[in-house]
Amino acid sequence: MKQKHSSIILEVAYRLLIPVLIVFGVYVLIHGEYSPGGGFQAGVILALAVILNRVLEPADVKKNYWTYKTIALAGMGPVIYMMTGLLSIPFGGHFLEYGLLPLPVHEVERHLYGILFIEVGVTLGVMATIISIFDSLGKVGDPDERGNLL
């Protein structure tokens, strides 16, 4: 099927930009402990890579987005955060006490891995929430049984 493009320059720029955005988002997530950045900023950058596609798409193309799955992913982020926090309680620690996580490494490295898991949860939550807000603003997605767009 032949599709109309909104602008060939923006399309090419988007294709060059998206790998850079994804790699930079992951870099900000992992290296956020030593440099400016962290879970929130990485989530916004990764969401930007998805949102650019939706901005550049022509208005008459049939949308087939996973709107409900976006909201489910937004719930998965806090679940990862909570599971990481609760995992140290059966091993005799408090909530979010990273030193007692059951990992076969030194205690200092356990702190790093615990913070990394927390940041992954924050990243997933922020990314999916931003994409979900964007979809609600643009009124895309499948209509429900009453015909309302989510």
Next chain:
Amino acid sequence: MMFVIFLSLLLLIILITGLIAVFLPRLFGSGILFSAFSFFVVLAYLLLSAPDVAFTEAVISVISIAYYVIAIRELRKGDLE
């Protein structure tokens, strides 16, 4: 001394861009001026040696201009019908 002069100039530019962005009647131009405003806010944060806040502000300004563009597109769709 140089620092104070540069920061005052930057704050003046921030004030002017913010006022124009609020009082401009055209919605799309107002959004673009808002992104210019937040760019100068990022420069001010960097000058005040807060790179973490500056990075967050830059990222948030990009995502909010995307929100404004899609909301203005929806508004214009309603005008045409």
